[in-house]
Amino acid sequence: MVRIIAFFAGLFFALALLWSFGKGLVSYVTSPPAATAEHAFHLAPRPLHLASDGPFGKFDMQQVQRGFQVYKEVCSNCHALHEVAFRDLKAIGYNDDEVKAIAAGFKVPHYDARTGEVKTVNGLPTDHFPPVVYGGQGSPPDLSLITKARHGGAAYVYSLLTGFQKQPAALLAHFPEAKTPDGLYYNPYFANLNIAMPPPLTADGQVSYKDNTPATVDQMAQDVAAFLVWTAEPKLENRHQAGFATVGFLIFATVLAYMAYRNVWADKKH
């Protein structure tokens, strides 16, 4: 009885599925999905190699500091860094006084309980990076977690920043309707090819690095990507180190467990 009911239930699902399949196939053949500009021109991120990559990766603190400088002087005009507190910057090599000075350079909103007003005051090391008011087109996302929040991570950020270009003639020839609208910028690494962010890194030497690294656009893009890996995962080095110790110990323990197993079973064929 169970098997007869099952047979008809199976038939029911199979027919419903084949019906869906058939109709889908007909419409696929009669009106195949149109090619899109995104599909044809979107690019996967270019590779980026950072010191923090790989199982033994550590941050290159010089680079992360340079990246912070790029963030502070360029990106922070539009993008917040909500999850990061100024005091966290100590982990990338700034001392207490430097952190105080950096914090004081940012205006943070402060609620005054006596007057009931919200005023902006100079930041303290315990404050987080403040929200940013942005008046332009589009809404700049918070960057704290951006390298974890996009496929491709740091390589994506790097490619995006260095990927602004003129719309290819071939694209306009094939997809005239995909012309970049006014106020947007063509960037083949961005999901829909047209991003609201104006190219932020435009000229070599836009920031002047304290360690005299030449500030080419490519270098600045790499550095800020490295910094954003740190903001997204400040505990990355701890994780790599703890992982090494843990896995090392586990392999040792597992070898012992294997020997114990062989020993216990020595007299038993199985």
Next chain:
Amino acid sequence: MSFPWANHYKPSHPFMVYLDEKLPLPRFVYNAIGAGYPVPRNLNYMWNFGVLAGFCLLLQIVTGVVLAMHYAANSGIAFDSVEHIMRDVNYGWLLRYAHANGASAFFAVVYIHIFRGFFYGSYKPPREMIWLLGVAIFLLMMATAFMGYVLPWGQMSYWGAQVITGLFSAIPIVGNGLHTWLLGGFAPVDATLNRFYALHFLLPFVILGMIILHIWSLHIPGSSNPTGVEVKSESDTVPFHPYYTAKDGFGLGCFLVVYCLMMFYAPNALGHPDNYIPANPMQTPAHIVPEWYFWPFYAILRAFTQDFFMIPAKLMGVLAMFSSILVWFFLPWLDRSPVRSGHYRPLHRKFFWVLVADVVLLGWCGGSPAEEPYVMISQLAAVYYFVHFLIVLPIVSSIEKPEPLPFSITESVLGKDDQAALAGAPASA
């Protein structure tokens, strides 16, 4: 459970004697997972995964309870509280990655455990109750994992909750009311987050209770084994401790190495980047996909794109998705072959591997965008899925000619000659 030759618990220390009189917990453990539980001697590593699943549950409970001490179930701050755990709580990053990857490990282990059951016919009498409890455990696991994924209140949390609770609105007449009632609003809101948190905390303990029943019912017939031939004599078995404690200990070590490599070196590989974007009700992600362990079922849900005899496509999808797991409940009555193990069932064995490939294919489609060709592939794969359980298995079990079974476990391990020698020799344990 007891075979007549099971070892008996004999406490020697006066305190243990006392305890045995007042609260025989050590005796219980001894009989359940100690030397008092005789187990077939020929279990292979596929029989390790039940213990591993139990370990995963404990891992999830321990990491989960500590996470709960720092997490805030409020839609305004949930996302930031998770980042607070990652950044400011001592070893918070470790806890969170252990819990998130622990869920994946748990499912991986349980899938192997379930497919072990498919291959070796573990669901057959006298073990059908173990199997039924197992499927119920699996359903509870899915509910728990789904609600846990909502807690960080990222984009995938939010939109996953939206899509999955939205399934209930496909139910005729009461659907919409039910949907609003389940959510506590018209879309996922703070009330939804709070109830999911409460349930996510509760359900693992329900699962724990179910596992106790699962193992209790296992101990009545005892474990099956790769030959599927029942235990006949003492030489077929070894005491669980030290034999299987040692073997499972080694298995646990291997599992932990793989799990820790994932957790320490690729902790986000199985997650979706969008869940690092705070929930935003105004912006739908390009592709809403659940975690990998739901992909095959998600593919079945989305495979129904056309209404079928007045049944709306969405309702068909929901029915099919739930049925795809509910069919497992009926397996003991669908597969009537007297032979358990796939090793002696030439046809069943082949279809088993087709099923494995089919489920992997469904998973691949479920993780891909709802576009062609994925939809058409998932439709054909879903056809096979249902046909396999509901039509192929019953037919195979009646037409198949099984291969000859060994007389006993001992014979399969030692061969006929050694077995004869053993019969003449004085009994040795």
